[in-house]
Amino acid sequence: MPKLIDCIDAVCFDLDGTLVDTAPDLTSAANMMLLILGGRPLPEERVAAFIGGGIDEFVAKVVEASHVKSDPAQHAAANALFRNLYGQRVFQHSRVYAGVEQTLRALHGLGRKLFCVTNKESRFTLPLLRSAGLSGFFASVLCADRLEDRKPSPNMLLAACNDAGVSPSRTLLVGDSGADVGAAQAAGCRVVAVDYGYHGGVPLAQLQPDGVVSRFQDILELSVGAQQGCHALRAIA
Ligand SMILES: O=C(O)COP(=O)(O)O
Ligand SMILES: [Mg+2]
Incomplete structure (x- = not known):
């Protein structure tokens, strides 16, 4: 064959x-973002399910799952914050x-x-x-x-x-x-x-x-x- x-x-x-x-570093950046926004941290297994459609989609799902209230302006701020935090740790715990x-x-x-x-x-x-x-x-x-x-x-x-x-x-x-x-x-x-x-x-x-x-x-x-x-x-x- x-x-x-x-x-x-x-x-x-x-x-x-x-x-x-990449889930460990994406989760670490997501949870740091949630901490700053006043949301609840999420476990890595939950965050991993949000990976795959690019960062805007990922951040929207993380924010929604953590029940952080967000209007479009806060959404843009969350996106910028996440990118900043993730940029500092792209290969710290990823394998x-x-x-x-x-x-x-x-x-x-x-x-x-x-x-x-x-x-x-x-x-x-x-x-x-x-x-x-x-x-x-x-x-x-x-x-x-x-x-x-x-x-x-x-x-x-x-x-x-x-x-x-x-x-x-x-x-x-x-x-x-x-x-x-x-x-x-x-x-x-x-x-x-x-x-x-x-x-x-x-x-x-x-x-x-x-x-x-x-x-x-x-x-x-x-x-x-x-x-x-x-x-x-x-x-x-
Ligand atoms: O950035 C993502 O959400 C996923 O990226 P991928 O296409 O390499 O899986
Ligand atoms: Mg993939």
Whole structure:
């Protein structure tokens, strides 16, 4: 049976919940913000479920969960405060997941072009990847600095395919959320979901990714099925 990895030329990786467990630092910044705003702190498991749709969405969910009263002006202030606090601690307690470095090295050795495609803004993503020792693996890093690029928009994935000069149908996205699966499906890319990240309770298998893995390194072992083969890839939506 052909391996999925033999059917693709480029691999795009989501960051939060896929490459790095960023929940500890996001929770620390969120709880510092809540303390300043007079809200109740939240446990990390609760905060982790809010990660995936970018910082504005994250802050709105944190504020709502903590029952802090906020009008639009306070909301803008909370967003600015959170960004300031998170910028001071992007890789203090966050950790690269097991198997990530070895697998990225193996994919690099196989000649695959690697990209990071994240809903995180570049001002946090680039220092985080540097501190985590992962920057050197990626041909480029695409960040959702513009609202319209946020996954599930296919924009960043299509830009990565364009950069790599490969067709979306020969590009794989590895991600942890419904937004990742949606972006890949809209771009016509293959998608594998990791189930250890932050999917906010969304049952990823129901979104019909090409595979679901519980360990990062298992993306190297997935097969595409005997009759299906590499040629049965989806067309661009
Ligand atoms: O910033 C977020 O909420 C999530 O970023 P991700 O796309 O790397 O998971
Ligand atoms: Mg993610």
